Amino acid sequence: MLDYRSANRVAPQVSLTDVLADRVKPELIRDRIVLIGYTTPQAKDEFYTPYSAGATDSQKMPGVVVHAQSVSQILSAVLEDRPLLWSWSNAQEEIWIFGWALVGGVVDWYVRHPLKLGGAIAISDALVIILRPDRQDFQGTAVTLQVARKLNTSEMSLVVNKVSPSYDFKLVQEQIEQKFQVPISGIFPLTEDMVQLASDGIFCLEYIDHPYTREVYKVAEYVRGRMRDER
Numbered sequence: 001m002l003d004y005r006s007a008n009r010v011a012p013q014v015s016l017t018d019v020l021a022d023r024v025k026p027e028l029i030r031d032r033i034v035l036i037g038y039t040t041p042q043a044k045d046e047f048y049t050p051y052s053a054g055a056t057d058s059q060k061m062p063g064v065v066v067h068a069q070s071v072s073q074i075l076s077a078v079l080e081d082r083p084l085l086w087s088w089s090n091a092q093e094e095i096w097i098f099g100w101a102l103v104g105g106v107v108d109w110y111v112r113h114p115l116k117l118g119g120a121i122a123i124s125d126a127l128v129i130i131l132r133p134d135r136q137d138f139q140g141t142a143v144t145l146q147v148a149r150k151l152n153t154s155e156m157s158l159v160v161n162k163v164s165p166s167y168d169f170k171l172v173q174e175q176i177e178q179k180f181q182v183p184i185s186g187i188f189p190l191t192e193d194m195v196q197l198a199s200d201g202i203f204c205l206e207y208i209d210h211p212y213t214r215e216v217y218k219v220a221e222y223v224r225g226r227m228r229d230e231r
């Protein structure tokens with residue numbers, strides 16, 4: 001697992017033109033590891049990284065820079081005893097997922113009763129309700145919001161999930177906000193890309209520029225903003 005060191009320049013960079021023109025200082029190369037590669041987008045040797053989501057211009061990192069990140073990590077591990085990143089085995093991850101799925105199932109079963117649902121809401125600082133645009137979810141959302149209002153929950157928002165791309169998202173937002181009198185912090189589109197991925201990776205990392213991913217960051221920013229306001 002690669003521990004990225006920098007979003008931009010992990011090491012000094014010089015152009016081939018400068019090298020051929022003898023404009024590069026010898027000490028910049030002597031006794032150093034030198035990587036040669038392309039940084040131009042036309043080379044099509046670029047990759048998404050953990051820095052991609054926060055990038056405002058180019059979201060991809062040249063392959064030679066990715067290799068430089070790896071070299072930096074190896075040198076730090078050998079010369080500075082910096083620990084390497086590690087992850088659980090597949091068996092450990094499966095146990096972790098199963099455990100939390102079991103906890104979630106028990107909590108979901110436990111709070112089905114309105115009084116228990118109210119207790120869960122009462123101990124929450126904020127309430128984000130995820131609903132689909134159908135009658136059954138509208139009814140459940142109305143009940144949940146009624147309980148939250150009686151408990152004086154101040155921070156509430158809605159996230160609408162699985163909205164058909166054929167819908168007018170702005171109209172959907174206006175109608176649902178008018179119906180429930182609660183702001184919508186995000187609308188997640190129904191997408192075939194998620195079906196195709198089939199849980200074979202993290203969607204937001206595989207599809208950096210996807211409308212679904214942008215909505216995820218939008219909701220996360222909304223929640224962070226509310227938390228900052230509370231502080």
